[in-house]
Amino acid sequence: MTALVEVKGLDKAFGGVHAVEGVSFSVEAGQVYSVIGPNGAGKTTLFNLITGLYTPTKGEILLNGESTAKLEPNELAERGMCRTFQQMQICMNMTAIENVMLGRHLQLRSSLFTTLFRLPSLRRNEAAARKRAAELMEYVGCGEYLDTDASAMSYGALKRLEIARALAAEPRVILLDEPAAGLNAVETAALEDLIRKIADQGTTVMLVEHDMKLVMGISDRLLVLNYGRVLAEGSPEEIRQNPDVIAAYLGG
Amino acid sequence: MLNNLMQSRLRGLVILALILLILPVFLGNPFHYELVTQMAIIAATVVGLNLLVGFAGQISLGHAGFFGLGAYFTGIATGTYGWPSVPALVVGAIVVGFIAWIVGRPILRLKGHYLSMATLAVGFIIAIILNNERALTGGPDGMPVPAFEVFGWELSAFGSYSLFGIDIEGFQAWYIFASVVLLVAVWFALNLIESPIGRALRSVHGSEVAASVVGVNTAKYKSLVFVISAVYASLMGSLYAHFQGFITPAVASFEFSILFITMVVLGGMGSTFGVILGAVVLKLLPQVLADFQELEHVMFGLILMLTMIFMPKGLLPTLTIFFSKRMRRKAGGEA
């Protein structure tokens, strides 16, 4: 298997402070790959770097063998990378299903002319996109919200909605930033099932998460960050027994 | 629900068409027709501006610049160089769209107040050029614009025409023309909003980051909507010039830009029919307040302020919420 995402010597400094420093790892297609670490360890910064929202100070990121240095987030999306956010990024000025349909943006290219006159081809594509979006919402478990305004939805539902939107883009790799934060036990269990379902369908999943039970249960490999540096990397079993990790988490 | 949504789109359009159809019953004299014709032209402009401001969330305090460019392009092309109206209108829109594209690319990277500042500057520069290039534009005293004409057939607010055997006056013909233009402008806007392009535009407002990670090229879409709204403004500016018969650089002025954005905000940002209401109210208000003489400005300022304080979402959205709440309460009471 070849590496789908490869990170080499990644560095990101904000005004002299290194949020991420010398991080290297690779994720293979089909894996569930989790990044853990205490608050402020640089996990979200790492995700922001990978998805092109930040430009690295040093180092390189390869997506499917191609350097992402000059690519904008939307160009990464075109190459099959999609994500969710720790602080949710939902378009509150749209309905739930429109948010998910937004995820199908890349599959729905239509010309301005077609759009202005609302030609039949557009209507057909829209109907299909809507059907697909509804399926996805059902799939992630917020199917009852379809035409609800996003601003009127509960936190947990929005979390799932964001995943549905990312899935709508049919990504090869999906990055989930703390999807379980703020969810109760039942919701977390549902989330675990969902992530497993996504992975089973062949989508690579990268995960930042605090919930150890969840992470240990579903990850193929884990990356542990501490103060921006890699503390450990390996399978859940290896991580569980790594003395550095134990010291960092328990001994502080 | 999809059917519902579809219907609600066209329903608004149908209601607007009905209003435009029955409105002449209430119009007492040619001046009223003129006023409504102007309202329709201005309303179509702000429907376009609303795509930028209400849906894509980008502030523009210089939109009258594009309106003025369209008006002057038409004035100069038809008046000075004798072009027919339609080519002048179209070429003007293309030129203005191109200018908007050139200007838009660098300034749309700006956010919030900086964007409003940059658009304000663009509007001002356009107004200053129109004011100073006397040889071309007639300078601050303005220039006359010939009547709208297609293949030698003139549409003048003062002529008399025969349409399908019915005799109508010029001002009525203009009213019909402007109504159709408004309906088409609204139809296009509605089609645009309810489409992948429209979702991309709205996502730029909702969350630019979210939009970009699902593949929306936000810079491109901001540019696109800027150009579209500028083209709307240019086309309407051209019609306005023909209708008024005379234009001055005031059509590109900062005051006019502020008026446009106020119509959008007052009517309800992001509500196509709301901004039309905004245009109607702000066009009608000075005429109503004209009778108050000295107090005109005080009252205008006060009305503007109070409306925005108590209806921050704008007239139509607030009224819609109000009425639907009352309906619901009534329904609850009966049950």
Next chain:
Amino acid sequence: MFKTVIRRAGKCAVVAAAGLMMMSAQAAEPIKIGSFLSVTGPASFLGDPELKTLEMYVEKINEEGGVLGRQLELIHYDDVGNASSARNFASRLIRSDRVDIIVGGSTTGATMAAVPLIQQAKVPLISLAGAVVITTPVKEWVFKTPQTDRMAAERILTDMKERGITRFGLISGTGGFGSSGRTQTLEVAEQMGMEVVADVTYSGSDTDMTAQLTNIRNTSGVEAVLNFGFGQGPAIVTRNYAQLGMELPFYQSHGVASDSFLELAGASAEGLRLPASPLLVPDSLPEDDPQKEVVQNYKAEYEARWDSKVSTFGAYAYDGLMLAVRAIEEAGSTDPEAVREALENIDGYVGVTGVFNMSPEDHNGLDPDSFRILEVQDGEWKLIK
């Protein structure tokens, strides 16, 4: 939902209709004089005295029994100095209020915006604005009372020439008045073989013109300076001129011919010259001047009624109203065509601004001599000739 929409739409329509109805209250008997003026906004110093003049003389005429035995009714709107609203109000006057004649348009822009409408609606308009384009070429239904800016330029340049000046610096406002005045000055200078060696402008909202004046001062060969503009701008120019210690002969246009200009400019106005109607110096006029009585009366009546100084702008409105009244009386009716013809044949009407002799070729009816050259001496206007 559907019901609410319909109901809401219905309400909107009713409100809109009510609004429109309100604007078309009808009355049949009186002669309707329409007016749109820039009573507020940047040109309010024109519109304000113009409106006051119209109001007071309409009252006076009505007290004295009206015109043709009918009362006058003044219908007025404020265009705020905005040409589009001027056009709209002109339309409202003609089509909704159905006035018999219009006296108004404080600025050239406002007037010109209304002209296409006036021409097609065939209602006589007497404009109170200055630019030569209003009546040249002649427009059938459009008349005006102030002298043209071209006359002002001719008058000023003639005076310069008499003082032996042939090269001068021009500073002008970018507003309609200054801009048109600039064009006329350049043309007249060429005709008279004079040279404009410096040509700078300022915008109406500028608060300091030192930079522009420095530019003129440093141009070699400048023998005099002429400022064409109105509003507070020329007063600032005058003060900056004095501060810079510029000693060259200084001219202003008729755009500042009012006592309030003297108040604003203060001592720095000393020695400057401008063309103006005799209104500013009623008592210096020779006894045999036909205008003397009219001018003195207008000044006395205006100042008694409004407790503020007269300006030549108000006088434009006085002449406009009186010309309208005279034309209606001579026509014997308010039939637009008859009134228009009567206006066109006005001969020897002695007004405050000058003596009007209209003709089909001349819808202004004044000659450049109606301008007197005034000079500021000891803080007051003095008649030079």
Next chain:
Amino acid sequence: MLAEFLQYLFTGITIGATYALIALGFTLIYNASHVINFAQGEFLMIGGMATVSLTAMGVPMIIAVVLAVVLAGILGIALQRFAIAPAKQADVVTLIIITIGASIFIRGIAQLVWGKEYHVMQNFSTDQPIEVFGAVLNSQSLWVLGVGAILVVALVLFFTKTLIGKAILATSMNKEAARLVGIRTQMVLMLAFMVSALLGSVAGIVVAPITFTSYDIGIILGLKGFVAAAIGGLGSGVGAVVGGLSLGIVEAMAAGYISSDYKDAVAFSMILLVLFFMPRGLFGAKVVERV
């Protein structure tokens, strides 16, 4: 040559100092509440007009100035209390429209009370201009610069040394946190509007002998102040001062050397240029978007 350059510079600095004071007012309110106050120019107008009309009524100059400033301060508080505070969940643009409405309203009242005429205010000291290397300087310009400098110093002291100043700063940085540590944020916002109004009115008074004053003088000066604040970077005090001065100087130089017709266009092009290279103005805070 030098004299010419100096002349343009003097002109530019004087008017630039006025822009700077207005821009500071913008900055203050922007910092405290993230509102762009389009009524800022009206404070300036109130300062000038109230002083002129009070002195005309026979009130001694000093007292007239104090009364005018107090009047503007009250207006500032009223603006915050009755127009800004009630519009809690309003959008940025909505707030802009509210302040535009307020400025039309204030202007309307001023026109009713004071009329439409322009008014003169005498120079504070001599009318005799001062000559420097062949360039002349209006003595009032020194007043504008001096008072401007004093106000800037006072503002700096106010924000760094006084409790109220620190409270305003804290509120501007994080409203919630400020409330948690016991700052009454509504009070602070009112104070910010008041201080901003005081600044504006003082600017209006010192500049009135140069520009004249009238009920509508605030429109264009307020706008130029906004422009200056944006050049400098919204929210930056240094930026407001630098932005104001550079706008004034660019205008004067453009009028003198380039084209008086296009001097305003030159100024507006400058803004575009600055924003093109520095999207948050010269001194604007760099913000990393958190996601």
